[in-house]
Amino acid sequence: MSSLENIRIVLGITGNIATGKSTVVSMLRELGAHHIDSDLVYRDLVGPGQPLLKKLVEHFGEGIVAEDGSLDRKALGNIVFSDPEKLKELDALTHPAVIKESDRRVEAIRSGVIVIDAVKLIESGHHEVCDEVWLVTAPEEAQVRRVMDRNHVDEEEARRRVAAQPPLEPKIAAADVIIDNSDTLADLREQVVDAWTAMLGRQVHQ
Secondary structure, three states: OHHHOOOEEEEEEEOOOOOOHHHHHHHHHHOOOEEEEHHHHHHHHOOOOOHHHHHHHHHHOHHHEOOOOOEOHHHHHHHHOOOHHHHHHHHHHHHHHHHHHHHHHHHOOOOEEEEEEOOOOOOOOHHHHOOEEEEEEOOHHHHHHHHHHHHOOOHHHHHHHHHOOOOHHHHHHHOOEEEEOOOOHHHHHHHHHHHHHHHHHHHHOO
16 A cells, blocks of 8 residues: 555546446455545435435436435436436436536545546546546446346346446547456456556556
């Protein structure tokens, strides 16, 4: 960890749904990285009484509010994952607020490797604040299985959610490193450690 005290790297981690992004981030945290999770930032911003939640309710209706007054993510998901236009509307409402709060949290960390973890890092333009961008990929069938297991949905719903994800080509074009999560956990860890070591090496030689 001490070797990270004299550097500051903002590392963007992205990938479509259920590619193993969280596993990669966990490995990076073990290596000493700080972590800004855009999904957790989003959850904070859609808690009871939050301005962003009020905007979403105005746009999508009272049916997206849970009993505790927070966002009912499942109800909202049922609306946006079946309608690409609704998903675009959601992104337009949420991305600016999430980016602003994520950047505030990044600025508060003065040294080390700071990971910004976001599914739509590139689509939102947030990758432009990053020194490097890593893209995590996985076979479609693996994504479907993970969505079924993680979100407790049937195969049809899982495939719909995977199909609703942005195309990979623009992500690949914008990424500095591709992490291929199609093999074993050991293989994934080796890729992460190799990419981490190379990134720190580039920083030293700048």
